[in-house]
Amino acid sequence: MNLSWIMPESVSTFGPALDNLYYIILVITGIVFVVTEVVLVYFMIKYRHKEGRKATYIEGSSKAEWIWTSATAVIVMALAIYSKGIWDTIRHPDMFPVDAYQLNVTAKQYEWNATYAGLDGQLGTSDDIQSRNQVHIPVDQPVIVNLQSEDVIHSFFLPDLRVKHDAVPGRVWPIWFEATQTGEFPLACAELCGLGHYRMGGTLIVHSKEDFDSWLSEMQIEAEDDE
């Protein structure tokens, strides 16, 4: 049985910051949880009805209310402010890396199709390379994926990289990320998209720079030959 609150290891550049925030929230909520429940149970036991016991008539305490209201407000607002930094890093268009490698990923019932620029170096031309249910990227290189969908809303989820974004038909949503480790990582669909939603998995293949370059040129030459 897996009852771990520990996140699986992250392999992207913004992974650690996101995980950090998660752990901060975990600690704060964990403390609040323990304190609240312990006090609740303690009061239940200490003030349980016994023969001759009388309750104390207390209507409230403005002081106590101001204290716990402000404390809660301060804590949650601090969390929101702290979250903003990470949120902007991941999502703000001004913070997208300028030298990123771009590819398109189009979702459809029930597969992922990735498109890479062909020999002409341009995405969206006839010599583009396609891969089905596999997304190839180089390690240690920011990547921008232009998410699209052919039919319904899907969601592009790379758990190990802490990447998730909806692919909405009729729109192109660019997202960025940078992998820090080579290897193969799961790609999942995270938005109900029909009866095959549960089997819409794919693989993210992170190559070393040299391997990616050679893979890409091989594919580009093949595509050129096929034309």
Place this chain on the structure above:
Amino acid sequence: MSDAVTASIDRTPEPGMGVFNKKLGMWVFLLSEVMFFTSLIGSYIILRYAHPDHFAAPGELLNVNLTAANTFLLICSSVSMVKAFAAIQQGDLKGLQRWLLATILMGTAFVSVQAYEYIMLAHEGFLPALADYTAHAGGPLYGATFYVMTGFHGAHVSLGVLALIFVYIRALRGEYTVADHEGVEVIGLYWHFVDLVWIILFTIVYLI
């Protein structure tokens, strides 16, 4: 567990209690109607700003003049409704009946003109749904939003006319007095609301 069941309870309110139930109920109901039309009108606004190429300029496809006259008619029917209420406030039952009838006739005319307009537009190919989804002036989004907004408004007017007929029949039977005419006030509120929604719709659909 036997309930003592009575056929009727004396529901005359105690002083300060329950005197304005029906009016309050209507105000509250109208608030929910505001939210309903907000969702329809809101969708129209969103779609129009996102895809202006689906929509036509005012007057290009729709008959603004005819609808302007129709709008005037509906506003007049609100005036007659005010007059009806004023009449019964003075105890003038005949006046109430006359002005209610005027309101009913004008309301019916409004719906008829709208139905006529729908028929004309349909003949020109302006429909709520089109097989061809391509964007063009008068495109599918325009028809869909137009018919949904004006159609639901028209339905509300029609139901209002039915309610007015019901009130009119009671008025003919002399059931309203100076002291007790809450039903007239309440239908009046509904009628003015329906008129107000139309003024907004007319502005954003036909004029802008």
Place this chain on the structure above:
Amino acid sequence: MSSDISMGDSHSEDHHDLGFIRTYIFSTDHKMIAKQFLVTSLLFLALGGMLAAMIRWQLGFPGQPLPFNLGAILPDTMAPGGIILPEFYNSLVTMHATFMVFFALMPLMAGVFGNLLIPLQIGADDMAFPRINMLSFWITPVAGAIMLASFFVEGGAAGAGWTSYAPLSTSGEWTGVYLGQILWLVSLIVLGFSSITGALNYVTTVIAMRAPGMTWFRVPLATWSLFITAWLLLLAIPILTGGLILLLLDQTIGTAFFRPEGSGEPLMWQHIFWFFGHPEVYILILPAMGFVSEVIANRSRKPVFGYHSMVVAIVAIAFLGWIVWGHHMFQSGMNPFLGMSFMATTVVIAVPSAIKTFNWIGTLWKGDIHFDTPLLHAVSFVALFVIGGLSGIFLASAPVDIYLHDTYFIVAHLHYVLVGGSLFGIFAGITFWYPKMFGRMMNETLGKLHWGVSFIAYNLAFFPMHNLGVQGMMRRIYDPNQYEFLQSLQSTNTFISKSVFVFVSVQVLFAINFFWSMRKGKKAGDNPWDSNGLEWACPSPPPHGNFAEIPIVHRGPYEYSYPGREQDFWPQNEAPVESFGASTKPEHEHGE
């Protein structure tokens, strides 16, 4: 109309039997309507539970035929050989949520308790509009029948989630469901009228029909929360109705409100739905919060700690609930600045919820706590709502939500607030007000047993779902084993399923208690809990018209254990004691 004619006169002169139909079927009496809502809600709750059990069967024992030969009753389009198909699984998750939210929880909160408590607690003889009230009930089984029918049509029941996102839900081309999806929409459009008419009754009644002396700050918290909930229903349901109509048009006549091929906007559906959907979740919890306040105060023999703040918190939650809807759409492609603003408003809503939680605990403090079944359920609400609320903090943080969105962490969060919160709150309400409804007490032993097993099984089932989410398990997934990284979670899923089966099964004890006590429960007097509210100042069950005379209210609802008084309670309508030297109670004292 002279005010000294008591209502008792008109009753005693006019006792004539309305007959079975007018008493039990087409009744305008709010108490009978409450019971009618109770019957339909509990039936749909049971159905929702069975659908959940089937979902958990597939997740716990994937690809295995349903046990006890249950597969035999399901057609091959749903579960050939008793093995649930992926399309049926999608219908199961959709319909489980739909029945639970719309046909069980909402009618339980508003339909049952709104109807039962509001007139009684404010000292009125009935609702403002009894016939509209009757209509409001009868719409519900009609809508329910339409929803049920959708299981039996070709293509089966709706399968696009209870959230029905477009464009998936716009066409059977995407889901394989045609008529079923249409019936889902029609059913909910119809049901909306029940909510709106009911809500307008509640709002009008509370504003216009409070008994003399029942000022706003003497209104009990159950009525306050039902009143505010009614406002939310009134304003939020019509938004949903509008959206449902647009989606219905997309599905039937081929409009393109939400279809991208016709330049429609799929995201617009999400905005409309969640603009309704977020206030909706407060509709589902606020009344339960009200019941919990009543029960904890009464069973601790103490005033609610911070009654005024509790009222302010209810109103604050209701207001703030309108401006947080985007937190359901953090990953949909929204402008990140908008994401930030929704994050800010979402964390703020934690504040009034925290106030309420601390105030409940403050109510227990230095109390004289009686461990009756209602109290156990009420305290469970607090304990579990804390968990649900805290898990919400993770989701409120937009970046953390990137990872947790659409995973089992959300499933854990929503069930902690809706089951741990709302359902246990409802159990507190039912066990507490059952004597008023039926004139008899529920059985304590059975009640405690039901509570204990439910509480344990519930937590065993839903707590591990947080961990499933942290390990990345997505929601609405027919077979997680398709993903290698999820295969190690199978044993957790099986454990959860078994716990759910226990939880669902033990509800039978509640059902037995409910029916047995109606005939054989200990007879309850007017006020078996020694409570202060006006609902206890009339017989159990109250007669038609409720009060022999309109009660006059002299004090607030939580004057328990008032110093110097012999009795540890002080009913709201008890005449003032002159020896205190004033006709209303003396200045307030505050604890330290």
